[in-house]
Amino acid sequence: MFSLTVNTPKPLSFLISTPFLPTRHHSLLSINPQKLSSPKSLSISALILPPSSSSSPQKQQLYQPFRPPPSPLPHKYRSLDTNARMEILINRMGLWYEYAPLIPSLTQEGFTSATLEEITGIPSSEQNRLVVASQVRESLVESTDSDTVSYFDPPGYSELLYEIRLLNNQQRASAARFIKAQKFDGKETQELAKAMKDFPRRYGDRGWESFNRNSPGDCLGFMYFRQAQEHKTASSPELSKAALERALQVVESDKAKKKVEEELERKGGEGGEGDVDSDGLVRVPVVRMAMGEVAESTVVAILPVCKAEGREIELEAAPWECGMGGEFGVLEAEKGWTRWVVLPGWEPVATLKRGGVAVLFPKAKGVLAWKGKKRETDEEILVVADRGRTEVAADDGFYLVVSGGNGSGEEGLKVEKGVKLKEMGVEESLGTVVLVVRPPREEIEDQLADDDWE
Known part of the structure; x- marks a missing residue:
């Protein structure tokens, strides 16, 4: 608590005079000294309180401090210098998904893919495949079981993950489990990814409604089913039957299996009227x-x-x-x-x-x-x-x-x-x-x- 003393100002009496204006009395500025009382002393008490958050809003920070993104390198590689990281790539030390992040870290330091290929012996195309596959693997860690993820750990299996890069996380997880169950190679995995991506766009095609879009096997089976129709149109019954048999091996849903089996039975027993339905309409695969x-x-x-x-x-x-x-x-x-x-x-x-x-x-x-x-x-x-x-x-x-x-x-x-x-x-x-x-x-x-x- 503190005290303040306020003194009354002294009386003022003056005239505004200028050689350019006539002299006038300004009554508002003329103060009668007889009406002024003697100076008084006032005592004011005040209590100083800290500012509250509710009464005075805090100043918002307009600019956030820079926070660098987390390092893509595994923790055990972050303390290594450039030469040590190069040595790991040259000797392929560790699993492929462990040393794959070293490639973009060296690229950030100014090394081109051609320079890295010359030093480490890893071709430019394989560098890209390793980096992309490692990113796909990271997405699988969060969306599927550990046994499925570890299936792709051996050397060379990065190619399989690279092929499913264009699928979303949910599709990647289901595709990875299907690849593991079917033991697909690179070409078969490429066909699977293409079939899963293409399946929604085939809406309205013959037999589309019998296949499940959420099943990797059904998507692949429908691709073979379509190929069977194309071979049939081209008067290649042997190729058409082989495509249907491949479809029957991969489809997962009961409805899709039934559709493929019906098509196989119809092909096996078709004669001169094999393409005529019970309603008398001739069906042509399109x-x-x-x-x-x-x-x-x-x-x-x-x-x-x-x-x-x-x-x-x-x-x-x-x-x-x-x-x-x-x-x-x-x-x-x-x-x-x-x-x-x-x-x-x-x-x-x-x-x-x-x-x-x-x-x-x-x-x-x-x-x-x-x-x-x-x-x-x-x-x-x-x-x-x-x-x-x-x-x-x-x-x-x-x-x-x-x-x-x-x-x-x-x-x-x-x-x-x-x-x-x-x-x-x-x-x-x-x-x-x-x-x-x-x-x-x-x-x-x-x-x-x-x-x-x-």
Whole structure:
């Protein structure tokens, strides 16, 4: 507590005078000394209290102090200098996922991948694989059991983890357990990762609803199931059956197993009417392209495109052969053509040598005995045919013919089954159908998992 003394000011009386203004009395500034009392002494008491957090807000710190990110190196390597870390990489000391973090630490010090390859003997591609695989392994440590994680500890198993890098954490964990159970190698793991990533985009394809998207085996089995349809369209029953048998080995859900077994039984007992369902509709296996599938393909096929209404005249006029020449791989066709299409290198398309062509139909309805939704029957389709094989040989094969001469009123190309053509006495066609392609469409909701892709 303290005391304060306040003295009353002395009386003031003055006039404001200036040579530029007339002299005036300012009554507000004139103070009568008779009305002023003598100075008084006042006593004021005050209690000093510390400021409370509620009454005076604390000043917020606008800039947080810099905190360096945690070191990617294992604790036992953090005290080593550059030469010691180089020696570990040169001699491959420890497990692969232990010394893999040394590579980015040396890169941060200015070493390029080429320099590290020259010093340590680890190729640049393997450096990248080791670093990425170690990061995938770290995500597995938090999402799956220790036995599954330790399965990938031996040398060379980093390749398996590298292949599942594009999957999210949940998919990585399920894929890792499946790889361990099936003892997959690098190529098989690559197929598994591709199948799991591609499965949501295949929504609407034949049989898709029978496979479980959360099962790695079902995703892989559906890829084999689709390949079986492609081989079947290309009149390769042996390859089609082999693909179905592979699918049966890997599928996990009962519903998927039943679907594959039904397809195998139907193939085993199919005769002249093997592709005709109980409702009398002819089913033709088709493939729907995925968005960006051509860009991801390592092998593509380029085919001339004809319009169905162009009949046999346009079909025969299209180039029969084209190839790539020169150091830049320039595409060279035997004649000029205005319409071309680039398709992924599916086996039925990639095996076409001379005479391959794609026929564009404005609507799927009317081309085939189509059983599907209106949206699917009204979309464009491409029918890939081999003009080098014109003989109507197989009853269950499909062939390009000219329609319009039977009173239908619409002239153009059409797809007919071999058994029907034989009944009409037709022995030659314009070409054998090897594949039917549906256009890609935008992703729909709920195709992908809720968690983000990494």
